[in-house]
Amino acid sequence: MGTGEDTVNRVAIGIGGQGSSIVNNILRTLKHKTGKAPKNEEFLIIDTDPASANACSEIEERKKIILNRPDKILMKNTNRWLPDPYLTAAGAGCGQHRIYGRAMYNVHRERIFSAIGAAAAELRNRTGGRDFLILMVCAFGGGTGSSMLLDIAIDIRDWISKQFGADPVMFGIGILPSSKESVLPTGNALGTLKELHALMSHTEDLIIEDKNYSNPFKLFFLLGRDLQGQNRDEELERAITRFLLDLGFMPGGAVETKGKWLDLNDLQNRARGYEDRFDTLGYYECVFPTEKLFLYYDIEDEIPRVRQKLVEIEARLSDIRGKTESGRSELERFEGRIKDIQREINAYETKTGLFHHVNKAGISDAKS
């Protein structure tokens, strides 16, 4: 393995419908940019809704952790605290019920982290690297992602640290519900924010039963679906992947991080000392000139295609040049032959005279 080779193991984990779809998008963009699935990265999704998980077509089937609804008895036995009306859920997945999601997590906890553990171990064998960078993504308004995100993050942090001897660097992305959403998603988001805040707020390790409730995240990005009354879902969808590529979280092969004004280390440094606060980056409302930004992204996407076209044009040009060259040498050959013939005619005229073939005897006879 050459020195300087990037051996950091990167794992992107999407939880619930939105989280999974974002991770699926990241993988699609990377494949599109590099033409192949990245070597140092694993992409996993966790969902309670099989239809939603199946829609993530870029993710390998064995990297989809689909959690089935347990029967009531198992649910009750694992979750003595769960009120009876929540032993089942209506609708898809957890039906936006965070409490049901939490109970599902308790039932499936072992399965979730053994699946993630297997993927992490596989990745480590592939790269030989010891360091892990983990990205966790979900929407805060649903039942699945919002209920499991923090527990899963803690489980993975502890598992990796036990297995490989160092804590992973972990980042989170949470999509906040829009201001137009109903009370249920808003309540789910508030509950999740409260729990996230609780994790961030204590500086001493807090171990309850077998779990260490210290903050597993180095950074957590909260993203809004609307800004200044406008829906920004499309921007979120396109910008998240670019943001990760630009920061260097996802190397993506084609994107040069040198000379960038901001990278992952800058952000980590900026956040240092503020880990227990929500206002790490300050209360700024960053409004990007999205139209220009997306135009730039489109141009960036076009560059490989244009390069390929240039190569084809070069090839055609050199073919045409070759043909011109051979035409020219043929022309020179013809010119040479014309010159030779010309020379022959000249020689013929000057050496013997134009009328040398005339029958001199005949002429003198005729004259006499």
Ligand SMILES: Nc1nc2c(ncn2[C@@H]2O[C@H](COP(=O)(O)OP(=O)(O)OP(=O)(O)O)[C@@H](O)[C@H]2O)c(=O)[nH]1
């Ligand atoms: N960015 C974005 N967010 C969306 C979109 N549609 C829904 N959401 C957000 O996603 C939240 C629901 O999260 P999901 O990921 O679908 O829910 P889940 O985690 O799968 O949970 P359950 O489906 O209840 O099991 C909603 O409250 C919205 O805030 C969208 O098109 N774009």
Ligand SMILES: [Mg+2]
């Ligand atoms: Mg769902």
